[in-house]
Amino acid sequence: MCAFLVCNEFFPRIFFAGEGSRVKVMVFGGTGQLGQSLVSVFSDDHETCALGSTECDITDYEAVMSAVYALGPDLLVNAAAMTDVDACEDAVERAFAVNAIGPRNLVLAARRLGIDLVHVSTDYVFDGESAGPYDEWDAPRPLSVYGRSKLGGEQEVLRYERAYLVRTAVLYGTCGDNFARTVLRRAVATEENFQVVEDQVGSPTFVPHLAFALRQLSVSGKYGLYHLAGTGSCSRADFARAVIAASGHDPARVMAVTTNQLSLQPRALRPKQAALTCRAWRLAGFSPLPPWQQGVQEFVDEVSPLLSRV
Numbered sequence: 222m223c224a225f226l227v228c229n230e231f232f233p234r235i236f237f238a239g240e241g242s243r244v245k246v247m248v249f250g251g252t253g254q255l256g257q258s259l260v261s262v263f264s265d266d267h268e269t270c271a272l273g274s275t276e277c278d279i280t281d282y283e284a285v286m287s288a289v290y291a292l293g294p295d296l297l298v299n300a301a302a303m304t305d306v307d308a309c310e311d312a313v314e315r316a317f318a319v320n321a322i323g324p325r326n327l328v329l330a331a332r333r334l335g336i337d338l339v340h341v342s343t344d345y346v347f348d349g350e351s352a353g354p355y356d357e358w359d360a361p362r363p364l365s366v367y368g369r370s371k372l373g374g375e376q377e378v379l380r381y382e383r384a385y386l387v388r389t390a391v392l393y394g395t396c397g398d399n400f401a402r403t404v405l406r407r408a409v410a411t412e413e414n415f416q417v418v419e420d421q422v423g424s425p426t427f428v429p430h431l432a433f434a435l436r437q438l439s440v441s442g443k444y445g446l447y448h449l450a451g452t453g454s455c456s457r458a459d460f461a462r463a464v465i466a467a468s469g470h471d472p473a474r475v476m477a478v479t480t481n482q483l484s485l486q487p488r489a490l491r492p493k494q495a496a497l498t499c500r501a502w503r504l505a506g507f508s509p510l511p512p513w514q515q516g517v518q519e520f521v522d523e524v525s526p527l528l529s530r531v
């Protein structure tokens with residue numbers, strides 16, 4: 222693969238990785254855990270440009286337009302978001318700026334160039350009161366500022382007829398901070414038992430599985446709303462036990478508690494049952510993502526050689 226720098230006065234740090242004649246993809250949030258995986262997956266057969274907030278702040282309309290005009294992409298992918306769910310409670314304006322106005326700016330840029338947009342949203346748009354998993358036709362009712370602002374972003378993106386909107390859940394991979402890495406770090410670093418909540422159920426999603434599916438979707442022409450998450454669901458406590466067991470440690474070290482029993486109460490409410498079923502994805506003829514347990518095994522296999530750096 223060749224990489225070349227697009228050096229101009231506005232974007233000295235931006236580069237495209239890949240060869241000159243192929244489809245150009247701009248990944249906003251390219252420094253995040255999903256963004257890094259997307260850049261790696263798209264770089265196989267696309268010219269790919271990764272942008273963090275330093276390269277382009279998506280809340281800034283002019284910055285988005287200049288970046289897009291300067292680089293002339295064929296596809297925009299938005300993995301940028303304010304993802305600290307508790308911090309969003311104290312920074313409402315910022316959360317809506319990044320999670321709702323940011324996607325609006327990307328829609329405006331994509332529309333101007335007449336190109337496709339892939340946007341990523343969250344299971345936290347649901348209230349978690351459903352008895353079973355949520356599909357794409359269930360009504361959102363977010364409980365938190367994060368969830369409301371991400372729903373705002375969805376509303377912006379759904380106005381664009383060339384958009385792929387994907388809700389995912391409980392992301393984990395070998396880059397960035399995530400629950401699975403935190404659990405593994407604790408299991409390796411200490412002998413102590415630790416508490417994990419059992420009253421939050423979701424569909425853990427191994428980031429590379431999602432990134433491959435997003436690339437597949439992005440060339441399909443099947444625009445619209447999809448759920449894309451690891452197949453199945455589990456509580457946080459069961460997820461932690463699976464990670465620990467797969468790494469050869471004792472899963473009994475996980476002490477299941479309810480959210481109310483936590484000594485430090487989180488700022489934001491979380492949905493209790495936010496499992497996703499990928500009904501629209503299956504009906505569109507795509508293969509489901511692997512079961513979440515397979516993702517855990519692949520994660521542990523990938524991260525084990527690096528355990529001291531987890």
Ligand SMILES: NC(=O)c1ccc[n+]([C@@H]2O[C@H](COP(=O)([O-])OP(=O)(O)OC[C@H]3O[C@@H](n4cnc5c(N)ncnc54)[C@H](OP(=O)(O)O)[C@@H]3O)[C@@H](O)[C@H]2O)c1
Pocket residue numbers: 249250251252253254255256272273274275277278279280299300301302303304319323341342343344371389390391392393397398
């Ligand atoms: N993490 C999960 O469990 C989870 C679950 C469901 C859905 N999602 C969704 O999945 C997507 C990716 O999440 P993630 O976990 O990969 O996020 P992440 O690791 O927190 O990365 C967030 C990315 O957004 C960028 N960013 C933040 N503010 C920005 C701004 N104003 N302008 C431009 N870029 C900005 C960050 O850039 P800097 O590095 O420069 O700050 C970073 O690259 C998000 O849409 C999130 O809502 C995540």
